[in-house]
Amino acid sequence: MLSNKTTLMQRKVMFILLDGLGDRPCRELNGLTPLQKADIPSFDFLATNGMIGRHYPLGPGIPPGSDTAQLSMLGYDIRTEYPGRGYFEALGWGVKIEKGEVLFRVNFATVERDGSNLIVKDRRAGRISGKDAESVASAVAEMDLMNGEIKAVLEHTLEHRGILILKGSDLVPDVTDVDPHEVGYPVLEPQPLTSSPKAKKTALALKEFVLKSYEILKDLGVNVERKKSGLLPANIVLPRGAASKLHIPSFMKKWGFKSAAIAVGPLYKGIAKSVGMKLLEVEGATGLPNSNFKGKIEKGLSALESGFDFVFVHIKGTDVASHMKNPELKVKVLERIDDALESLLDLSADYLLLLTGDHTTPCSLGKHSGDPVPLMISGKGIPKDDAGRFDELRCIRGGIGTVLGKDLMRLVLNYSNRASEHGLRPKPVEIPYIPKPDQLTPLSLNQW
Ligand code: ZN
Numbered sequence: 001m002l003s004n005k006t007t008l009m010q011r012k013v014m015f016i017l018l019d020g021l022g023d024r025p026c027r028e029l030n031g032l033t034p035l036q037k038a039d040i041p042s043f044d045f046l047a048t049n050g051m052i053g054r055h056y057p058l059g060p061g062i063p064p065g066s067d068t069a070q071l072s073m074l075g076y077d078i079r080t081e082y083p084g085r086g087y088f089e090a091l092g093w094g095v096k097i098e099k100g101e102v103l104f105r106v107n108f109a110t111v112e113r114d115g116s117n118l119i120v121k122d123r124r125a126g127r128i129s130g131k132d133a134e135s136v137a138s139a140v141a142e143m144d145l146m147n148g149e150i151k152a153v154l155e156h157t158l159e160h161r162g163i164l165i166l167k168g169s170d171l172v173p174d175v176t177d178v179d180p181h182e183v184g185y186p187v188l189e190p191q192p193l194t195s196s197p198k199a200k201k202t203a204l205a206l207k208e209f210v211l212k213s214y215e216i217l218k219d220l221g222v223n224v225e226r227k228k229s230g231l232l233p234a235n236i237v238l239p240r241g242a243a244s245k246l247h248i249p250s251f252m253k254k255w256g257f258k259s260a261a262i263a264v265g266p267l268y269k270g271i272a273k274s275v276g277m278k279l280l281e282v283e284g285a286t287g288l289p290n291s292n293f294k295g296k297i298e299k300g301l302s303a304l305e306s307g308f309d310f311v312f313v314h315i316k317g318t319d320v321a322s323h324m325k326n327p328e329l330k331v332k333v334l335e336r337i338d339d340a341l342e343s344l345l346d347l348s349a350d351y352l353l354l355l356t357g358d359h360t361t362p363c364s365l366g367k368h369s370g371d372p373v374p375l376m377i378s379g380k381g382i383p384k385d386d387a388g389r390f391d392e393l394r395c396i397r398g399g400i401g402t403v404l405g406k407d408l409m410r411l412v413l414n415y416s417n418r419a420s421e422h423g424l425r426p427k428p429v430e431i432p433y434i435p436k437p438d439q440l441t442p443l444s445l446n447q448w
């Protein structure tokens with residue numbers, strides 16, 4: 001039992017985010033979605049003992065990136081509190097970020113020359129990994145750009161992924177992506193997003209980096225060997241998600257929760273770290289369909305017992321199966337997660353469960369879509385809507401209805417009995433969370 005004598009009525013919160021959870025009917029599953037097809041009694045039990053519904057992470061019809069969706073779902077305003085994807089990736093990988101640097105998420109990719117264009121054949125260079133990926137990374141680890149005025153540093157992270165850091169004066173993250181995000185399209189020339197000379201300079205430096213990366217990598221030994229063995233060469237670096245350091249208010253300041261997070265990928269770790277969540281490690285957690293889901297959820301429960309009052313558990317396997325366009329695998333991943341959810345079936349437990357995804361990733365598309373995402377809020381004392389089942393179709397008729405991602409934290413505050421009545425303070429609409437007395441500075445008589 002989780003309780004605390006100063007906040008007896010206030011619930012702790014377990015937030016399980018299944019990346020890319022929602023889906024559309026799949027031909028391979030006879031017109032069912034993976035959630036509909038899967039045998040998931042634990043999901044169904046939890047949904048039946050709570051309320052279900054759907055949310056649009058950013059808005060109806062907008063396909064979200066995981067970073068913008070998750071930041072918004074944690075109650076942050078992505079118009080003013082979103083630093084760019086590269087920042088989260090770098091932070092999650094433990095890169096020391098200096099003010100004035102511009103950061104990008106990069107992929108090692110495969111391109112083919114077509115006249116003066118470079119056409120993207122594979123955005124992940126056949127998911128290059130191990131020694132091959134290391135050889136590619138070390139060939140482009142450091143570069144001087146713009147006659148030595150700017151330095152480019154590339155940090156390899158996992159498999160085909162890395163982080164590019166541009167260092168020098170007058171750099172800004174106001175540039176477009178080089179990565180076209182789709183196979184069969186040419187690599188794009190980075191464009192300044194504003195008319196400022198700094199944005200122009202950054203775009204030129206980025207362009208030089210990408211062209212140099214192609215020059216260095218196209219005939220690199222490891223790529224020649226890969227081609228001989230029928231593997232795709234990693235012959236270019238494709239940056240995207242320009243970012244720079246940005247101070248984001250902590251989750252404690254924003255919502256009053258002492259929070260922890262369990263995640264594997266640098267992006268997800270970076271999101272959690274940027275809002276001050278404590279990162280917890282779980283053995284066997286891989287960020288893939290084979291991850292230790294049970295270990296992650298058990299770790300989440302023990303974190304709630306050991307003083308944290310909000311735990312964010314990120315599970316990536318669902319999204320991975322969707323990107324692979326493999327609905328059968330997504331069904332298996334959901335069934336393995338269902339086994340792991342068994343440790344949450346104790347109805348006397350005194351915490352609130354929020355379970356949802358950050359976007360829909362239909363297996364039929366292999367990429368994120370703007371569809372709504374199934375959602376449940378479950379736990380002791382939560383109004384029930386007699387769901388019976390947790391899937392896309394049933395969630396349409398759920399008691400929560402269809403809300404926006406940015407509204408989720410308000411629902412969490414309400415059902416964890418932490419919401420304060422509006423109108424008690426000046427300008428209540430501008431104060432999303434009103435701190436509790438024990439989180440505020442007491443008036444000191446010493447100042448008299
Ligand atoms: Zn995602």
Ligand code: ZN
Pocket residue numbers: 020066319323361368
């Ligand atoms: Zn995805």
